[in-house]
Amino acid sequence: MDLELRHMRYVLVLAEELHFTRAAARLGLAQSALSAQLGRLERHLEVQLFERSPRSVTLTPAGEELVARAGRLLADADDIERQLRTLSRQPTAPRGLRIVAETIHPEVVNALAQRHPGMAVTLRHDTAEDGMAALAANTADVCHGWDLPSVPLRMRSGIAQATLVDEPMWAVLPEDHPLAGEEQISLAQLRTAAWVSPGPGTRRARHLLSVCQAAGFTPDIRYVVDDQEMVRTLLANGCCVDLAPPRHLPEQGCRAVRLVEDVRARLFYAWRRDSVPGWLAREILEESRDAFVAGLVRRGPLYARLVEQEPARFGPLLDIDPAGWPAARIPVPALVSTA
Structure with a gap:
């Protein structure tokens, strides 16, 4: 005969119950079938796993060793089964x-x-x-x-x-701008500044126009630039001001100043x-x-x-x-x- 996982389960359940009738009920077997299976297992291994008497069932030293190893083996088998089932349920990424x-x-x-x-x-x-x-x-x-x-x-x-x-969107100013050292300014304080903006009609250009008009002025857009690298160059060289998230600063030459307005x-x-x-x-x-x-x-x-x-x-x-x-x-x- 070959050792199978089911034989390990028989041994573990009987070791837990130490009672053939209760162990057989848990395993869904007849008591005689469980006794016969364990007998064949002991003959195959050429070792006695359980001491049996009319009143009790106890593990032998060989039985204790098998129970320890069988527990680890069944735990590994259950883990393998769970992992494979999880893999089979994992969603497939689109192509x-x-x-x-x-x-x-x-x-x-x-x-x-x-x-x-x-x-x-x-x-x-x-x-x-x-x-x-x-x-x-x-x-x-x-x-x-x-x-x-x-x-x-x-x-x-x-x-x-x-x-x-x-x-948040803040005012981005050249570092030598008179307001660059302020903690917070109003958009209205930039009403006379030269602004950089994307092309007319773009959403960002319309947004800049909208927030400036809400602050009471129309921005003086002197630089119409869509390329962000060029925008950064203009800002760093003190040519204009911009409206941008403070994390979008050039490496040098600029300061982001927080606005009073919630933009x-x-x-x-x-x-x-x-x-x-x-x-x-x-x-x-x-x-x-x-x-x-x-x-x-x-x-x-x-x-x-x-x-x-x-x-x-x-x-x-x-x-x-x-x-x-x-x-x-x-x-x-x-x-x-x-x-």
Whole structure:
């Protein structure tokens, strides 16, 4: 005969009960069948496992050794079975993932590609408006960008979305600007400044116009630039001022100054529900939030200080300790879908 897992279970149950009738009932066997199975096992092993008497059943030293080994063997077998069942239930990643992003975290793309080698991840840098249009046209699966309160994006049927963070937008000034040393200023104090803006009609240009007009003036836009590297160069060389999240500063030559006005931009993800399963959307959000916070460590001391001072303003970042970025993995809120 060959040793099988069922023989190990017979021995373990009898060792626990030390009573043939109760052990047989637990195993769903007749008492005579259990006794016969154990007898064959003992003959095969050429060793007695149990001392039997009309009143009691006790383990022999050989039986105690087998019980110890059988317990570990069955635990391993159960663990193998659980793991294999889990693997069989694991969702399969789609064969491709098409991302349109207004702001790019390369580490997120790398993490997705490494975790799902069979999933071809492609990335196109474009505006959030074009990204949402691509979702609607089924030429993209995921859109990542900013939604601006004064010119909100249209969320279409079949598209789900989640907010990464509501980012504050501050005045970005040349470091030698008269207001660069202030802790906080009003937009109205920049009414005579030269501004840089994307092209007329773009959402960011319309947003800048809207918030400045709400502050009582029309911005003097002298530089119309879409390329962010050129914007950074202009700012660093003292040519103009801008409106941007404080983490988007050039390495040198600028200061971000907090505004009295509550100007924000919602950094979000949107995805097609028919091509991006919920588990993958959550994974993308978690990776993106980790990358976002890691970026603050490198580039955003002003932002970190703001979160520390006013954590209630930063819902998705509430579980992060600004004194030690990051204190914990960033939680993912319930995904919000729009019909």
